[in-house]
Amino acid sequence: METASPIGSFPSPYEVGTPPGCEGWEELYPYYALFDEDRRAADETRFWFWNSMHFPLPMPAFDAICIDTAYQALGTWQNRVFAVPPAMGIDYRCINGYIYISGNPVTDPEKIAQRAGHFQQRAGHYFEHWDELYGAWRTKMEALIAELEALEVPALGELEPDDVVFGDRETSFCAVLDAYRRALRLADVMWQHHFEFLLLGYGAYVTFSELCKAHLPDIPDQHIAQMVAGLDVLLFRPDAELRRLARLALDTEVDGAFVEGRTPAEIESELGRSERGRAWLSELEAIKHPWFHMATGDGLYHYYGSWLDDPTIPYASLTGHIAALEAGEDIERPSDHVATERDRLASEYGALLDGEARKGFDDLLALSRTVFPYVEEHKFLCDYWFLTTWWNTIRDFGGLLAEHGFLDDREDVFQLSRLEVYSALDELLLTWATGGQPRGPTYWPPIVARRKQLLERLADWTPPPAVGAVPEAILDPALIMLWGVTTQRVHAWAQADEDGSSLSGTPASPGVVEGPARVVRNVSEIGDVREGEILVCSITSPAWAPIFSKIQAAVTDIGGVMSHAAIVCREYALPAVVGTGRATSQIRTGQRIRVDGSAGSVTLLE
Amino acid sequence: MSEAHHTRPLAALRRSDSHAFGGKSAGLGELIAAEIPVAPGFAVSTSAFHAFVREADLDREIAAELSRVSPGDVDSVVAASHAIGEAMRSAPLPEAARDEIETAYGALADEVGTPEPPVAVRSSALGEDGEEATFAGQLESYLWVRGAGRVVDAVRDCWVSLFGPPAIAYRARVGQAEPAMGVAVQLMVDAEVSGVLFTCNPVSGDPSMVAVNASWGLGLAVVGGEVTPDDFLVSKVTGEVVRERVHAKEVEYVPDPAGRGAVRVVVPEERRAVACLDGAALDALVAVGRRVEGVFGARQDVEWAIARGRAAPEGLFVLQSRPVTGLPERRSSSETDTAMGLVMSMFGAGEPKA
Numbered sequence: 001m002e003t004a005s006p007i008g009s010f011p012s013p014y015e016v017g018t019p020p021g022c023e024g025w026e027e028l029y030p031y032y033a034l035f036d037e038d039r040r041a042a043d044e045t046r047f048w049f050w051n052s053m054h055f056p057l058p059m060p061a062f063d064a065i066c067i068d069t070a071y072q073a074l075g076t077w078q079n080r081v082f083a084v085p086p087a088m089g090i091d092y093r094c095i096n097g098y099i100y101i102s103g104n105p106v107t108d109p110e111k112i113a114q115r116a117g118h119f120q121q122r123a124g125h126y127f128e129h130w131d132e133l134y135g136a137w138r139t140k141m142e143a144l145i146a147e148l149e150a151l152e153v154p155a156l157g158e159l160e161p162d163d164v165v166f167g168d169r170e171t172s173f174c175a176v177l178d179a180y181r182r183a184l185r186l187a188d189v190m191w192q193h194h195f196e197f198l199l200l201g202y203g204a205y206v207t208f209s210e211l212c213k214a215h216l217p218d219i220p221d222q223h224i225a226q227m228v229a230g231l232d233v234l235l236f237r238p239d240a241e242l243r244r245l246a247r248l249a250l251d252t253e254v255d256g257a258f259v260e261g262r263t264p265a266e267i268e269s270e271l272g273r274s275e276r277g278r279a280w281l282s283e284l285e286a287i288k289h290p291w292f293h294m295a296t297g298d299g300l301y302h303y304y305g306s307w308l309d310d311p312t313i314p315y316a317s318l319t320g321h322i323a324a325l326e327a328g329e330d331i332e333r334p335s336d337h338v339a340t341e342r343d344r345l346a347s348e349y350g351a352l353l354d355g356e357a358r359k360g361f362d363d364l365l366a367l368s369r370t371v372f373p374y375v376e377e378h379k380f381l382c383d384y385w386f387l388t389t390w391w392n393t394i395r396d397f398g399g400l401l402a403e404h405g406f407l408d409d410r411e412d413v414f415q416l417s418r419l420e421v422y423s424a425l426d427e428l429l430l431t432w433a434t435g436g437q438p439r440g441p442t443y444w445p446p447i448v449a450r451r452k453q454l455l456e457r458l459a460d461w462t463p464p465p466a467v468g469a470v471p472e473a474i475l476d477p478a479l480i481m482l483w484g485v486t487t488q489r490v491h492a493w494a495q496a497d498e499d500g501s502s503l504s505g506t507p508a509s510p511g512v513v514e515g516p517a518r519v520v521r522n523v524s525e526i527g528d529v530r531e532g533e534i535l536v537c538s539i540t541s542p543a544w545a546p547i548f549s550k551i552q553a554a555v556t557d558i559g560g561v562m563s564h565a566a567i568v569c570r571e572y573a574l575p576a577v578v579g580t581g582r583a584t585s586q587i588r589t590g591q592r593i594r595v596d597g598s599a600g601s602v603t604l605l606e
Numbered sequence: 607m608s609e610a611h612h613t614r615p616l617a618a619l620r621r622s623d624s625h626a627f628g629g630k631s632a633g634l635g636e637l638i639a640a641e642i643p644v645a646p647g648f649a650v651s652t653s654a655f656h657a658f659v660r661e662a663d664l665d666r667e668i669a670a671e672l673s674r675v676s677p678g679d680v681d682s683v684v685a686a687s688h689a690i691g692e693a694m695r696s697a698p699l700p701e702a703a704r705d706e707i708e709t710a711y712g713a714l715a716d717e718v719g720t721p722e723p724p725v726a727v728r729s730s731a732l733g734e735d736g737e738e739a740t741f742a743g744q745l746e747s748y749l750w751v752r753g754a755g756r757v758v759d760a761v762r763d764c765w766v767s768l769f770g771p772p773a774i775a776y777r778a779r780v781g782q783a784e785p786a787m788g789v790a791v792q793l794m795v796d797a798e799v800s801g802v803l804f805t806c807n808p809v810s811g812d813p814s815m816v817a818v819n820a821s822w823g824l825g826l827a828v829v830g831g832e833v834t835p836d837d838f839l840v841s842k843v844t845g846e847v848v849r850e851r852v853h854a855k856e857v858e859y860v861p862d863p864a865g866r867g868a869v870r871v872v873v874p875e876e877r878r879a880v881a882c883l884d885g886a887a888l889d890a891l892v893a894v895g896r897r898v899e900g901v902f903g904a905r906q907d908v909e910w911a912i913a914r915g916r917a918a919p920e921g922l923f924v925l926q927s928r929p930v931t932g933l934p935e936r937r938s939s940s941e942t943d944t945a946m947g948l949v950m951s952m953f954g955a956g957e958p959k960a
Contacts, residue, residue: 360948
């Protein structure tokens with residue numbers, strides 16, 4: 001018979017086994033999130049890829065809200081609001097705690113044509129009124145965050161407060177459940193906002209990119225991105241503020257407190273002992289709102305807190321900037337370079353085109369620059385500021401449950417699904433009201449303990465980059481735009497180098513370097529990154545910006561040229577290869593690797 | 607002495623002189639005028655060729671030989687070429703033309719302060735740019751020529767190459783008669799490295815790239831395809847090296863130690879797989895490529911050399927430049943492609959429905 005298919009193959013999702021000791025992992029997830037026998041015929045013949053960009057680690061039960069609500073919102077805007085002609089929404093399934101996704105295409109030509117009409121009308125309206133609509137979006141997003149920040153979890157005292165009797169305050173039963181429902185609703189609304197502009201923003205960008213490639217076939221992707229990049233992007237403001245404070249520390253001679261290896265508390269305690277140190281600390285205090293709402297990770301897991309929750313990253317960054325300043329380096333340069341380079345590239349590339357091509361280039365560049373602030377800024381507002389605040393609100397509900405013995409620790413709340421938390425609160429309120437003996441304190445802690453152990457074990461398992469059928473072509477605009485998953489990329493995954501000595505991905509930031517790898521699969525490992533290492537991770541987040549001053553290059557499992565690792569690497573002029581599919585599983589910490597950010601290749605040298 | 611009309615310094619030529627001196631010489635004149643580094647030299651006009659043919663009474667013999675050629679018959683082409691070549695080589699140059707070439711060579715020797723400076727003697731064909739490109743490789747160049755008498759002989763040898771078998775066959779096929787040729791005589795650059803650059807990617811047609819092929823020694827090895835040159839693709843916009851392929855360059859052409867001509871030698875093992883251009887040299891090449899493109903207002907195919915013992919940019923010389931022909935067609939956007947129309951197509955909503 002014939003040998004292997006020329007386009008390679010992926011395992012069937014139904015043949016992927018459960019790692020030893022992980023039996024029963026399914027209980028963490030909703031019934032509809034599993035590869036079940038009922039849908040086998042359809043699911044087995046679809047292409048599913050591991051969304052390691054957003055979900056690089058096994059999902060805790062509560063965090064799964066970021067899958068459900070996010071894909072609910074993506075589907076709503078792509079499929080039901082804008083009616084993107086060839087693509088509906090994204091389906092997901094969970095294998096051993098890892099999330100695989102697949103697009104739902106529209107195949108009926110008549111339906112595509114109908115949707116095209118709606119799309120032109122609806123998306124056209126958004127593009128035409130972009131600045132106005134985006135302005136309104138910023139306002140409603142900020143209002144949403146304010147509402148979240150004002151949301152408090154009511155306490156359950158011995159007696160209802162006086163206001164219930166003498167005022168019109170509602171009883172705690174209503175107040176607690178109402179607060180929890182409001183918390184869930186705020187997340188729903190945030191995800192709706194998140195996707196309102198996302199597809200159109202990326203779409204304009206990708207169109208510009210395609211036009212560039214049609215007329216300038218060899219243009220590096222990073223030049224296209226550089227021409228569009230925003231100049232004063234929210235995402236880079238936190239680090240810009242830290243650079244300013246680093247200069248202030250030198251100017252006011254308090255830089256001696258910033259010694260590599262000291263904890264934030266140690267540094268603050270030394271600063272607190274002098275007048276000038278206290279003055280510096282009050283400057284720091286003044287920038288915390290909002291800039292310390294930066295997340296320490298990509299925001300979609302509860303343990304990725306903000307800089308407020310864990311100031312290790314900003315302090316490490318401050319220490320690095322101060323050391324650089326003391327060494328006489330110019331820490332401002334990269335951003336200035338980005339600004340001048342952006343306009344120089346645009347005018348030089350534009351000058352190489354003529355006639356219609358020139359006009360298309362100019363118009364699409366202008367459109368891309370109009371829409372791009374959203375693409376860059378939603379990350380700070382939605383994924384970082386909102387989500388890190390929101391996880392803390394949920395933690396407060398965990399605190400309430402822990403206070404009444406339903407959980408050992410407030411953090412344990414994230415081991416329950418959002419519906420289980422509702423159920424636990426329900427029972428807590430029932431027994432608090434009746435004075436009866438609650439079942440929760442004996443019911444939930446063993447479940448929590450079991451799930452924590454499952455997650456720990458599942459984290460050691462390496463998911464295949466894709467399962468199911470190898471598609472002939474990837475046509476879904478969302479997969480291409482948001483995940484950088486292209487036909488070429490998928491076929492490369494399917495034909496992965498058997499000896500594992502090299503990986504290929506998308507060239508995202510130019511340059512060639514060799515050095516020891518540092519594989520980071522969890523944000524908590526970020527502190528292990530050493531000077532001169534090459535960061536190997538599923539996906540980075542701009543919140544990790546400070547460590548980019550230490551590393552030589554970055555390699556990621558997933559992401560396109562607009563992924564965060566790519567953006568930050570260009571900002572720091574470091575080579576980057578993104579979307580390799582399996583860097584974190586094939587490379588080990590300490591191994592010497594060569595990263596060619598121009599060719600998009602990673603070579604394992606030992 | 608009467609005013610020279612068969613020769614002129616390269617620096618005095620402009621594009622409009624190409625009908626008399628050929629495209630190569632006129633182009634070099636334009637480059638010199640734009641202060642692009644070009645080795646000094648002089649050009650021989652087609653008037654010298656015409657005078658030679660007329661005074662030695664070669665026209666009838668040439669016409670007779672060519673009349674016996676049938677385009678599809680290789681033997682007839684070779685026979686005609688051979689006969690014409692014999693006749694031309696045995697005929698003397700007109701005295702005026704010979705004197706002028708010798709005088710111009712003497713002036714060049716004075717200019718560079720060397721008694722018998724080595725020069726390259728190259729054909730500078732007439733006609734449209736496209737034709738010249740088609741002729742590439744059919745017309746001869748003579749390198750490392752020293753001494754006035756040998757320069758004169760090399761000029762005649764260039765003329766002879768106008769009747770080489772490929773040139774005869776080509777003209778017979780396209781029905782072109784009455785060929786003529788100018789000749790460029792240029793101070794030889796003793797190239798440590800040389801090659802070709804395109805001010806676009808000749809494969810993809812991308813105008814934002816400069817493609818460079820480079821190898822050790824004189825350019826013969828690259829142009830003649832005798833080595834696989836180092837191959838660089840450099841962004842014209844940022845100077846970034848987008849692609850770099852270093853190959854084993856096994857042979858190179860160097861000046862014959864005997865003083866005349868170039869000889870092919872084996873490249874020592876340790877130099878073969880070494881990249882023959884560094885970042886500074888590539889930067890200089892990209893800069894020169896951009897300037898040359900600016901002079902002609904079109905994508906250019908530039909031959910260049912870096913002088914032995916000298917580094918770019920000071921040691922870099924342009925040897926010749928011609929338009930790039932036969933570029934791949936780039937996708938042309940339709941008249942109705944507005945930015946919004948393109949965005950709509952990206953989402954699969956490109957065709958408006960009535």
